[in-house]
Amino acid sequence: MATITVGLVQHHCTPERNDNIARSLDGIRQAAAQGAELVVLQELHCAPYFCQTEDSNNFDLGESIPGPATETFGELARELGLVIVLSLFEKRTAGLYHNTAVVLEKDGSIAGCYRKMHIPDDPGYYEKFYFTPGDLGFTPIVTSVGTLGVLVCWDQWYPEAARLMALAGADLLLYPTAIGFDPNDSAAEQQRQRDAWITIQRSHAIANGLPVIAVNRSGFEADPSQVTAGARFWGSSFVAGCQGEIRAQASDANDEVVCVTLDLQRTEQVRRIWPFLRDRRIDAYADMTKRFIR
């Protein structure tokens, strides 16, 4: 397993679940046709980004794991013989929901789950209303194509999450995400936000000597409550190599499938010239578990 071809499936979503799933399935087939052995979908790919409002009816969108989505995508994983990373609105029990990534093995079985640990909440992204913070920790998922450090969206702003996945043996860092422009923000502010989103994820590649794969949704979604101007999801899905270099990047607006072949030996090579793990001052990091030090 010296190399792996990864596929990123970026698309817009509509209120029609079946249409969204069809777009994802089609993207996976396109990626497989280009040789992908691992395909990553965007955050909450079965639905519009319903967290634009706090509406308790949206809990109807939750589903069990295993459940309908793992069955549908599991069939395709088995048919095509590839590993797929899903991002689902998990209904764990009545009144207990998570934002959960599911990794499907080549035989369609569930290799493991990651429940989003860091939950955002700001105007238009009311996730604390919907998602209980994850309780599975930062545990990478072992698959036939490598050990996957799956994280989700808001996690991408936290170097702690990437580091803990790396320390737990991740070969790759994967981020299904759903982040967009506020149409009312200035062009300069929009550019700073998108640049920051790319930069911080590239930095996780650099700090840990691992490839990073980020898959973001595209397209405009109106705010059902009409309080905000809606969200224009900025796409821009990308793959960064072990030195943070951009290997491929999708557009900021369209449905796209991006495939990149990664040399898994690069981590060993890069960590030899940049042996950051060697020199961590673990004797001096205890305060990382504090909220604030003063």
Add this chain to the structure above:
Amino acid sequence: MATITVGLVQHHCTPERNDNIARSLDGIRQAAAQGAELVVLQELHCAPYFCQTEDSNNFDLGESIPGPATETFGELARELGLVIVLSLFEKRTAGLYHNTAVVLEKDGSIAGCYRKMHIPDDPGYYEKFYFTPGDLGFTPIVTSVGTLGVLVCWDQWYPEAARLMALAGADLLLYPTAIGFDPNDSAAEQQRQRDAWITIQRSHAIANGLPVIAVNRSGFEADPSQVTAGARFWGSSFVAGCQGEIRAQASDANDEVVCVTLDLQRTEQVRRIWPFLRDRRIDAYADMTKRFIR
């Protein structure tokens, strides 16, 4: 104190200590003339980058703190009424040396020190031979122009260091550094390294909502041992704003003074839209103090 003007002094070094100090003093005066209230010098600015070889005679370059350099630069701090960040080869006692940043107050007194915590060691950068790892922790230094999170070079690759400074109340993150191209590396590798160096430091600004100031030496320095092709220090000193945006950047080759005025209210504004500190999963970060988790 709504704004602060920071000055970055980037220059080449020669074996002549007095010439190096003259270049630093001149740069500080230039920065002061442009309104700087805080001036940051590059790593080990009094000397050539002597860590290219392991030579015990180089311990002669060590000096006490307080000592000759704090006296010389302290006089200028007092004359110009500004805060200066020095980077010195500290001789603490016989056989005990550190790579130490010293912050001088406007009256020339020593506001505080930071001893480089992460010490590199790779061909051409034999710092483990010279520098005992710091024992002052990640403690920001309180000054009349703000609370300074001073870190040094190799520290810049560690998100833990930046985070701990932020959690301890730093208003700014400052990195005196000395990093260069191996002339034998390909142009592509050189570009990846420099980009990674910029990207990871921008990411500290983003993750913590703080401005980052990096000051790197410039110029070519031959390897006295003639084992390697020497180091071409890549300059490129820069200031990043609280969203990681580049506010100013020096060239990759010349002696330069860069001044930028920062709005210290930006941290409050940016942390309101990106409240990353709010959502840290401190219940799940305990393994940050482990070397590896498997």
